[in-house]
Amino acid sequence: MANLAKLSLSEEEELMYTDQLGAILDHARDIMSLDTDDLLPTAHPLELKNVFRPDVETASLSREEVLSQAPASEDGRFLVPRILGEAP
Amino acid sequence: MADNSIPSDGVEGFLPGWEMVVGLEVHCELKTKTKLFCGCANSFGQEPNTNICPVCLGLPGSLPVINEQAVELAIRIGLSLNCTVDKSIFHRKNYFYPDMPKDYQVSQYEKAINENGILELPLSKKTVRIERAHIEEDTGKSVHVGGDGGRIHGADHSLVDYNRAGIPLVEIVSAPDLRSAEEAREYVTELRSILVASAASDGKMEEGSLRVDANVSVRRQGSEEFGTRCEIKNLNSLRSLTRAIGYEARRQVALIEAGERVVQQTRHWNEDQGITSAMRSKEEAYDYRYFPEPDLVPLEPSTEWISEIRTHIGLLPAARRERLTALFSDVSSGPVYDQIVTAVGLGLDDLVVGAAENGADPRLALARATNEVASDIGNLPRLTIEKFSDLIKLESQSKLSATQAKTVLGKMLESGADAAGVAKSLGFEALDSTVIEDLVDQVIGSSPKEWERFSSGEDQLAGFFVGQVMKLSKGKADGKIVTSLLRSKRS
Numbered sequence: 001m002a003n004l005a006k007l008s009l010s011e012e013e014e015l016m017y018t019d020q021l022g023a024i025l026d027h028a029r030d031i032m033s034l035d036t037d038d039l040l041p042t043a044h045p046l047e048l049k050n051v052f053r054p055d056v057e058t059a060s061l062s063r064e065e066v067l068s069q070a071p072a073s074e075d076g077r078f079l080v081p082r083i084l085g086e087a088p
Numbered sequence: 089m090a091d092n093s094i095p096s097d098g099v100e101g102f103l104p105g106w107e108m109v110v111g112l113e114v115h116c117e118l119k120t121k122t123k124l125f126c127g128c129a130n131s132f133g134q135e136p137n138t139n140i141c142p143v144c145l146g147l148p149g150s151l152p153v154i155n156e157q158a159v160e161l162a163i164r165i166g167l168s169l170n171c172t173v174d175k176s177i178f179h180r181k182n183y184f185y186p187d188m189p190k191d192y193q194v195s196q197y198e199k200a201i202n203e204n205g206i207l208e209l210p211l212s213k214k215t216v217r218i219e220r221a222h223i224e225e226d227t228g229k230s231v232h233v234g235g236d237g238g239r240i241h242g243a244d245h246s247l248v249d250y251n252r253a254g255i256p257l258v259e260i261v262s263a264p265d266l267r268s269a270e271e272a273r274e275y276v277t278e279l280r281s282i283l284v285a286s287a288a289s290d291g292k293m294e295e296g297s298l299r300v301d302a303n304v305s306v307r308r309q310g311s312e313e314f315g316t317r318c319e320i321k322n323l324n325s326l327r328s329l330t331r332a333i334g335y336e337a338r339r340q341v342a343l344i345e346a347g348e349r350v351v352q353q354t355r356h357w358n359e360d361q362g363i364t365s366a367m368r369s370k371e372e373a374y375d376y377r378y379f380p381e382p383d384l385v386p387l388e389p390s391t392e393w394i395s396e397i398r399t400h401i402g403l404l405p406a407a408r409r410e411r412l413t414a415l416f417s418d419v420s421s422g423p424v425y426d427q428i429v430t431a432v433g434l435g436l437d438d439l440v441v442g443a444a445e446n447g448a449d450p451r452l453a454l455a456r457a458t459n460e461v462a463s464d465i466g467n468l469p470r471l472t473i474e475k476f477s478d479l480i481k482l483e484s485q486s487k488l489s490a491t492q493a494k495t496v497l498g499k500m501l502e503s504g505a506d507a508a509g510v511a512k513s514l515g516f517e518a519l520d521s522t523v524i525e526d527l528v529d530q531v532i533g534s535s536p537k538e539w540e541r542f543s544s545g546e547d548q549l550a551g552f553f554v555g556q557v558m559k560l561s562k563g564k565a566d567g568k569i570v571t572s573l574l575r576s577k578r579s
Contacts, residue, residue, distance in 0.1 A: 006184055043177040048385040055120050055157035058127030063137045066145065076136040077231065077247035080186040 107309050108337040109317075110272050111264035113301040114279055115257050116289045117226065118161045124225045124256035125152030125194070125384075132295050136249035144254035146190030151383050158256035159201070161288040162223045163389060163397045165258050166202025168286045168404055169218045175388040176201040176222070178381040186248050187227040195224035195259075197378045201387060207262070207282070209274045210409060210429045216275055217263035226255040258288070264303065264314065269330040269337075276300060276329060277433050281405040284435065299324050304336045306344070315340065316350040320357050320364055332357040336364050408432045411441055415450040424451070427458045434462055442473030448480035456480060460497045470504035479507035486566040492516045516564065521573075524557070524565050528573045531556040543578050550574055 072079035120130050126143035142150035166173045179197035200222035207216045229252050234244030266272050283289040290297050305317035320336055323329045340350045355364040412428045419425045431437045436457040443453040483493035499510045531553055532539045542549040550571055557570045
C-alpha cells in the first residue's frame with residue numbers, strides 16, 4: 001500500500017497504519033454482511049444528477065502568476081524532475 | 089531475439105499460417121469551446137500554460153462541473169456508432185506522473201455513457217463491435233530535456249504544458265474484431281468520417297485530435313483462442329498505425345516460432361526506426377486504484393434529450409455513400425464504389441453531389457474529385473461547388489481535354505480562380521470546330537498516301553492524323569472532335 005502511494009514510512013509508522021487500516025477493513029466487512037440485494041449502488045451521497053455547465057469560455061489564470069507558485073519553471077512550462085516511468 | 093532483426097516494411101499477407109487479432113482504442117478530442125470540467129479554452133497551438141485555471145491545475149478547493157456540450161457530443165458519437173446510451177458515472181484513475189497536476193485522470197470506468205455499438209466497414213463489408221465509448225479528460229503534454237533526442241529515458245528533466253489537461257475526450261474501444269493492418273486502417277478512416285460528420289471532432293490526426301492505441305496479438309490460423317497481446321501506444325497517423333501493427337504481429341510470430349513467449353506489455357512505436365519497443369510491464373488495473381469521483385454527480389440523459397441530440401447529427405458516412413451511389417446505376421463494389429468510399433472518407437462527397445445537381449457528369453466529377461482534388465486536399469476550401477461544376481462541364485463538353493482539365497483544376501485549387509479564367513490564362517481556350525476542321529484538311533492535304541490508306545480501312549492511321557493535328561494546334565484541339573472529323577471525311 002505504501003509502495004502504491006509512493007510513501008516512505010518507518011517500521012513504526014507501518015505498524016501503526018496497518019492497525020488503523022485493519023480497523024477500517026473490519027468496518028467494511030461489517031457493512032458487507034448487510035443484505036443489500038434490493039438496493040442499487042450509490043454513486044454519490046447526494047440525490048443529484050446531470051449538473052451541467054454551459055460551454056462558455058471563462059478567463060484563465062495569468063501564466064506568470066501560476067508559474068511563480070511552482071517550485072521551478074522553464075520556457076513557460078512547469079519544470080519537473082526526470083520521469084522514470086512512461087505515461088499511462 | 090533482437091527487435092531489429094525483424095523487417096518493418098509491408099503490412100499485409102506476410103504471416104502464412106497465422107492470423108493477427110487487433111482491437112483499437114481511439115482517443116478523440118471533442119470540438120467544444122471549453123474544457124471538460126472548467127471554462128478554459130479548448131484550442132490547439134496556444135502558448136504553453138495559457139489555458140489553465142484552478143480546476144485543470146487541481147488546486148485545493150477547486151471543483152469540476154461537466155460541460156453540457158461535451159456530454160452532447162459524446163452522445164452523438166454513441167448514437168452514430170449504434171451504442172446504447174445510458175446513465176453513467178465518473179471514476180478517478182490514480183497514478184504518479186506529472187502530466188496531470190491532480191495525480192489522477194477523471195474517466196468513466198465501471199459504467200460508460202455509450203456501450204455495445206457497431207461500426208460497419210464499407211470496403212471489407214465487415215461489422216466491428218464497439219465495446220464502449222466513454223468520456224474522459226485529456227492529459228498535459230511533456231517535453232523531455234537533455235539526454236537522447238527528447239526521449240524520456242536519460243532525460244535530465246521534463247517540462248510540462250497543461251493547456252491540454254482537461255480537454256474533453258471520448259475513448260472509443262473496439263472489440264478484438266480486426267484481422268489485418270488494412271482493416272485497422274479502414275476502421276480508423278471510417279470512424280474518423282463518422283466523428284467529423286457528427287461534428288463531434290475535427291478528426292485532425294496531425295494535431296493529435298485522434299490518437300490510436302492498438303492491441304495486437306497473433307494466433308495460428310484456425311485457432312479459437314487469443315494469443316497474449318501487446319498494446320502499442322499513441323499512433324497518430326494511418327501510416328504509423330498500419331506499419332506498427334504489421335511490425336508487431338511479425339515480431340510476435342517470430343518470437344513464438346523461435347520457441348519463446350510473447351510477454352504482455354505496453355510498447356512504443358518508433359516511426360524512424362520502424363520498430364516497437366517495450367515501455368514498461370503492463371500495470372494491473374488495481375494499480376490505478378479507481379474509485380468513484382466524489383466531486384461529480386451521475387449523468388442520466390433523458391430519452392427526450394437523447395432524441396433531440398439525434399436530430400443534431402449530420403448525414404453520416406453510410407448515408408453519404410448511398411447519396412453518391414444513387415447517382416450511378418448499380419455500384420456496390422468495383423472502381424466507382426472504391427472512389428465513392430474515398431470521396432466520403434475525404435469529405436469530397438458534397439462537391440460531387442453538388443456538381444451533379446448543377447448538371448455536371450457525376451462520373452467525371454467523382455474521378456476529378458478523388459484524384460486531382462484529393463491530391464491537394466488542403467486547398468479544398470478554395471474550390472466552390474460552382475467553380476468545380478463549371479470545370480467538369482467544360483471537360484465533358486470537350487472544351488478542355490482531360491490533360492488540360494487536370495492542369496486547370498490544379499491551378500484552381502492553388503488560386504481559387506474560376507475554371508474559364510484559368511483556362512484562358514493558360515491559353516487553353518478550346519479551338520473552334522471550324523478551326524479544327526481547317527487543321528484536319530491541312531494535314532490530309534500534306535499526307536495524301538496516309539489518307540488513302542486510312543480511307544481504304546487502315547483505322548490505326550487515325551492516331552497518326554490526330555497526332556499531326558495536335559502538333560499543329562499545339563495540343564489545343566480535342567482528340568475526340570478530330571477523330572470524328574476524320575471519320576466523317578473518309579466516308
